[in-house]
Amino acid sequence: xxxxxxxxxGGDNAPACVIExxxxxxxxxxxxxxxxxxxxxxxxxxxxxxxxxxxLNLRFMHAPEVVTMDDVPxxxxxxxxxxxxxxxxxxxxxxxxxxxxxxxxxGAQMAASLFVLGRIPGVLRPTIxxxxxxxxxxxTNIVDVxxxxxxxxxxLVQFAEMLTIYQRYAAGIQNPIVGLLNIGEEEGKxxxxxxxxxxxxxxxxxxxxxTFAGNMEGHDILKGKVSIVVCDGLVGNTILKFGESxxxxxxxLFKPAMQQLxxxxxxxxxxxxxTSSMFKGLFEPFDVEKFGGVPFLGVDGISIVGHGxxxxxxxxxxxxxAEHMIERKVNAHIAEVLSEE
Amino acid sequence: xxxxxxxxxGGDNAPACVIExxxxxxxxxxxxxxxxxxxxxxxxxxxxxxxxxxxLNLRFMHAPEVVTMDDVPxxxxxxxxxxxxxxxxxxxxxxxxxxxxxxxxxGAQMAASLFVLGRIPGVLRPTIxxxxxxxxxxxTNIVDVxxxxxxxxxxLVQFAEMLTIYQRYAAGIQNPIVGLLNIGEEEGKxxxxxxxxxxxxxxxxxxxxxTFAGNMEGHDILKGKVSIVVCDGLVGNTILKFGESxxxxxxxLFKPAMQQLxxxxxxxxxxxxxTSSMFKGLFEPFDVEKFGGVPFLGVDGISIVGHGxxxxxxxxxxxxxAEHMIERKVNAHIAEVLSEE
Numbered sequence: 001x002x003x004x005x006x007x008x009x010g011g012d013n014a015p016a017c018v019i020e021x022x023x024x025x026x027x028x029x030x031x032x033x034x035x036x037x038x039x040x041x042x043x044x045x046x047x048x049x050x051x052x053x054x055x056l057n058l059r060f061m062h063a064p065e066v067v068t069m070d071d072v073p074x075x076x077x078x079x080x081x082x083x084x085x086x087x088x089x090x091x092x093x094x095x096x097x098x099x100x101x102x103x104x105x106x107g108a109q110m111a112a113s114l115f116v117l118g119r120i121p122g123v124l125r126p127t128i129x130x131x132x133x134x135x136x137x138x139x140t141n142i143v144d145v146x147x148x149x150x151x152x153x154x155x156l157v158q159f160a161e162m163l164t165i166y167q168r169y170a171a172g173i174q175n176p177i178v179g180l181l182n183i184g185e186e187e188g189k190x191x192x193x194x195x196x197x198x199x200x201x202x203x204x205x206x207x208x209x210x211t212f213a214g215n216m217e218g219h220d221i222l223k224g225k226v227s228i229v230v231c232d233g234l235v236g237n238t239i240l241k242f243g244e245s246x247x248x249x250x251x252x253l254f255k256p257a258m259q260q261l262x263x264x265x266x267x268x269x270x271x272x273x274x275t276s277s278m279f280k281g282l283f284e285p286f287d288v289e290k291f292g293g294v295p296f297l298g299v300d301g302i303s304i305v306g307h308g309x310x311x312x313x314x315x316x317x318x319x320x321x322a323e324h325m326i327e328r329k330v331n332a333h334i335a336e337v338l339s340e341e
Numbered sequence: 342x343x344x345x346x347x348x349x350x351g352g353d354n355a356p357a358c359v360i361e362x363x364x365x366x367x368x369x370x371x372x373x374x375x376x377x378x379x380x381x382x383x384x385x386x387x388x389x390x391x392x393x394x395x396x397l398n399l400r401f402m403h404a405p406e407v408v409t410m411d412d413v414p415x416x417x418x419x420x421x422x423x424x425x426x427x428x429x430x431x432x433x434x435x436x437x438x439x440x441x442x443x444x445x446x447x448g449a450q451m452a453a454s455l456f457v458l459g460r461i462p463g464v465l466r467p468t469i470x471x472x473x474x475x476x477x478x479x480x481t482n483i484v485d486v487x488x489x490x491x492x493x494x495x496x497l498v499q500f501a502e503m504l505t506i507y508q509r510y511a512a513g514i515q516n517p518i519v520g521l522l523n524i525g526e527e528e529g530k531x532x533x534x535x536x537x538x539x540x541x542x543x544x545x546x547x548x549x550x551x552t553f554a555g556n557m558e559g560h561d562i563l564k565g566k567v568s569i570v571v572c573d574g575l576v577g578n579t580i581l582k583f584g585e586s587x588x589x590x591x592x593x594l595f596k597p598a599m600q601q602l603x604x605x606x607x608x609x610x611x612x613x614x615x616t617s618s619m620f621k622g623l624f625e626p627f628d629v630e631k632f633g634g635v636p637f638l639g640v641d642g643i644s645i646v647g648h649g650x651x652x653x654x655x656x657x658x659x660x661x662x663a664e665h666m667i668e669r670k671v672n673a674h675i676a677e678v679l680s681e682e
Contacts, residue, residue, distance in 0.1 A: 135593050146524045149532035183487045183578045191490035191575065218582030222590040234531065235576050237524045241559030242580055246587060249563040252476050253623045261619060271612040278602060279620075282594045 001034055001057070004322045005088040005097035008039030009066045010104025011310045015044045018103070019051070021315025026056045028316070033323055036097055038063050038084040063087045069308060073107035077115050085109060089116040092301045099322035103293065103306035103315065110147055110296060110305070117301035120331055122338030125151075126298030127159045128305065129166075130240045133285030134224030139171055142221070142229040146237035147296075153197040156180075157204055160230045162297040162334050164210045167227055170328045179216035179226035181235060189215055193232075201230075209337060247283040254279055292317025295325050298334065302326060342375055342398070345663045346429040346438035349380030350407045351445025352651045356385045359444070360392070362656025367397045369657070374664055377438055379404050379425040404428045410649060414448035418456050426450060430457040433642045440663035444634065444647035444656060451488055451637060451646070458642035461672055463679030466492075467639030468500045469646065470507075471581050474626030475565030480512055483562070483570040487578035488637075494537040497521075498545055501571045503638040503675050505551045508568055511669045520557035520567035522576060530556055534573075542571075550678060588624040595620055633658025636666050639675065643667060 006022050008015040022035050034057035037044065041062040048060060065083035067076045080086060085104060091097040093116050102109050110128065119126060129143035143159045144151065151159075160178045167176040180198055182190040187198060198215065205212040213226050221229055221239070229236075258276055261267040267275075292314045293306035302325045306318045325331075347363050349356040363376055375398035378385065382403040389401060406424040408417045421427060426445060432438040434457050443450050451469065460467060470484035484500045485492065492500075501519045508517040521539055523531040528539060539556065546553040554567050562570055562580070570577075599617055602608040608616075633655045634647035643666045647659045666672075 133590070135590060149524070149535075181575075181579060183490070183575060194490075194575075218579035218584075219586035221583055222586050231579075232575075234522075234524060234535075234573075235579055238522060238559035238572075238576055238580060239583055242562055242583065243559075245560035245563050249474070249476060250591070250623055253626075254620075257619050257623065258616075261615060266615055267612055271608055271616075274602065274607055275599075275612075275616045278598050279595075282591055282598065285594075 002099075002323060002326055003034045003036060003097045004319055005036045005038060005091045005100045006315075006319065007084045007088050007100070007102035007104055008037050008044045009063075009084045010102035011306065011315075012308050013311065014103065015039050016047055017310065017312045018315050019044065019047050020312035022058065022319065023051050023053065023056065024312060025316040025319040026058060029320075031055070031057050033057065034059070035319070036061050036091060038088050040064060040066060040084075061087070067105050067108045069105050071105055071108055073105065073111040076105065076108045077112045085112050086116065089113060089301070089303065092303070093117055098326045099302035099304065101293070101304045101306070101315070101318045101322050103308060103310035103318070106146075106305050109303060113296050113299045113301070113303040117299050117303065120298055120300045120335050120338065122335065123162070123298035124158055125155050126296050127162065128296055129159075129163055129294055130236070131291045131294075132221060132229070132240075132243065134222055136224035138224055139167065139173060139227055140221065140224055140229065141167065141227065142231065142236050142239065143297075144231070144233040144236050145240050146233045148233040151193070151232045153193055153200050156197045156230050156232070157200040158298070158338065160201060160228060161204060161209050161337060163228050165333045165337060166295070166297060166330055169333050170324055170330050173227055175211055176228055177211050177213050177226045178228045178230060179213045179220065181221075181229055181231040182215040182217065185215050185217060187214065197230075207340075243286065247286055251280075292321055295321070295330070300331065302331070343440075343664060343667055344375045344377060344438045345660055346377045346379060346432045346441045347656075347660065348425045348429050348441070348443035348445055349378050349385045350404075350425045351443035352647065352656075353649050354652065355444065356380050357388055358651065358653045359656050360385065360388050361653035363399065363660065364392050364394065364397065365653060366657040366660040367399055370661075372396070372398050374398065375400070376660070377402050377432060379429050381405060381407060381425075402428070408446050408449045410446050412446055412449055414446065414452040417446065417449045418453045426453050427457065430454060430642070430644065433644070434458055439667045440643035440645065442634070442645045442647070442656070442659045442663050444649060444651035444659070447487075447646050450644060454637050454640045454642070454644040458640050458644065461639055461641045461676050461679065463676065464503070464639035465499055466496050467637050468503065469637055470500075470504055470635055471577070472632045472635075473562060473570070473581075473584065475563055477565035479565055480508065480514060480568055481562065481565055481570065482508065482568065483572065483577050483580065484638075485572070485574040485577050486581050487574045489574040492534070492573045494534055494541050497538045497571050497573070498541040499639070499679065501542060501553075501569055502545060502550050502678060504569050506674045506678055507636070507638060507671055510674055511665055511671050514568055516552055517569055518552050518554050518567045519569045519571060520554045520561065522562075522570055522572035523556040523558065526556050526558060528555065538571075548681075584627065588627055633662055636662065636671070641672065643672070
């Protein structure tokens with residue numbers, strides 16, 4: 001049976017939400033896997049006592065230290081060896097767990113994952129991607145979204161190759177399509193790094209590793225023409241956070257406009273409530289909860305990172321994502337493809 | 342009287358929209374300035390004949406060549422000396438016009454403006470900014486939006502300084518506030534270029550040249566906490582184009598959802614029409630037409646560039662923008678501030 005280590009202390013709503021999501025995942029899946037929940041006993045055990053966990057494949061493990069959102073990643077990893085984050089990753093390293101899941105400090109998790117688990121042979125830099133809404137059916141991921149600044153062309157190409165493997169084996173996309181985010185569509189656009197990346201992506205396509213659609217621009221992302229958007233971490237992080245702010249921004253414009261229509265008796269309250277609820281629903285594609293979290297691609301092990309705001313539903317979906325990554329042997333496929341270079 | 346040279350051939354809807362916008366600007370302003378309209382006589386004069394321009398300060402000038410959207414900027418500038426673009430800029434250089442306005446090929450206009458007019462002394466790289474919607478009252482500009490790739494810290498700082506001067510003298514903002522777009526708010530975040538830029542922006546603040554609010558993230562842009570968002574051209578260009586695609590994206594989700602409410606008789610047609618119109622209005626802040634165009638900051642002269650899709654209203658507003666730039670002596674202020682370095 002697969003074993004997944006879960007960081008009870010990670011996230012704005014930890015440990016309550018993490019415990020809830022973990023119990024939900026085990027119940028909903030019919031105990032399909034086992035979970036080791038790691039955290040401070042004084043904080044976790046009293047909450048855990050509220051659940052009937054008899055019969056669930058759930059084990060608690062005490063870790064006295066906690067990595068917080070304010071901890072500096074490189075420092076936290078070394079200074080807090082007894083944290084749920086570092087202990088959980090060591091369980092993976094020792095093969096006592098098959099994957100690790102956390103909604104805590106992303107930078108610290110990246111640093112700790114690299115430090116404890118290392119990189120898959122051939123990987124220059126592990127990366128992190130995100131989900132994006134799209135008009136057409138399918139899936140859009142953007143990579144990198146903040147783990148890597150100052151990317152070189154060979155880094156960007158590996159991100160595309162790793163995410164192609166992830167989408168093909170774990171997301172059920174038969175033919176992932178890669179686009180290079182640039183200031184124009186034509187070949188030869190952009191900085192020297194982008195021009196060189198374009199050539200390397202074309203080479204990777206010739207070797208059968210990816211399908212490359214060429215350059216794309218910011219207004220192409222939501223159209224869903226490509227399933228993989230490749231860019232530097234600063235660009236991806238900015239687009240991701242900008243996108244996340246749009247529902248709130250439009251909501252702040254929508255609400256008074258709607259109230260105005262009701263106050264002026266142009267619209268009755270029932271229609272207003274109905275339309276408001278429909279409006280809210282439009283932003284469901286922007287909902288990060290649905291996917292829960294993402295794996296660090298290129299790490300020699302499975303370390304799934306979630307949004308700090310993760311709810312119990314998000315935690316549950318992160319646990320399923322971990323199970324999926326293990327079963328589909330994504331890392332073995334990455335090792336195979338990158339070793340050919 | 343001020344004289345503004347207008348490129349009749351620039352833009353997707355040229356020359357018709359350009360002629361219309363020019364005539365509107367002269368009529369609406371009561372002939373406050375004079376315009377030299379430049380383009381191919383065979384295309385412009387027949388359309389111009391449809392207007393009663395007697396009494397308007399409008400003069401037509403023939404230019405046999407046209408720079409198209411497909412022309413490679415550096416090549417077009419040298420190969421098409423007889424184009425409306427190059428001729429218009431030469432009118433400025435020769436002081437026969439005080440400003441030049443075009444909605445044509447942005448890259449070519451930037452190259453030609455630099456080539457013909459040169460840089461204001463002290464300017465390392467001219468730049469181009471854009472307008473962004475915001476929740477709070479006020480103005481948000483983002484710089485650079487595609488003219489400069491691979492920016493060095495000293496370039497980014499000058500962009501902030503030049504846009505501060507523009508906002509202070511031409512946009513009526515008493516205290517422009519600069520934010521540096523980064524992956525996190527804390528000092529010390531991001532690439533080496535960003536870390537160094539942060540320090541130089543702090544120095545510029547100490548010298549009284551700007552007000553610096555520190556690092557900001559993608560989700561801060563729409564909040565309107567800063568009036569100037571500083572970033573590399575790739576980041577700015579991507580955010581700008583991504584933002585422009587949002588109304589269409591949400592419209593594509595809204596329309597069928599609304600039709601569904603009507604078809605299922607939950608909402609009557611009148612309420613649906615009313616709400617749809619309100620929804621459309623939400624995106625007014627994303628309307629580029631309102632501002633018309635922007636000046637290239639740092640060029641030793643006034644060259645206003647507009648969106649290729651510019652309507653006659655946008656052209657009209659670009660002409661007003663040109664007048665404003667001349668009257669407020671923005672370039673003289675830039676020369677003064679940058680010469681202190």
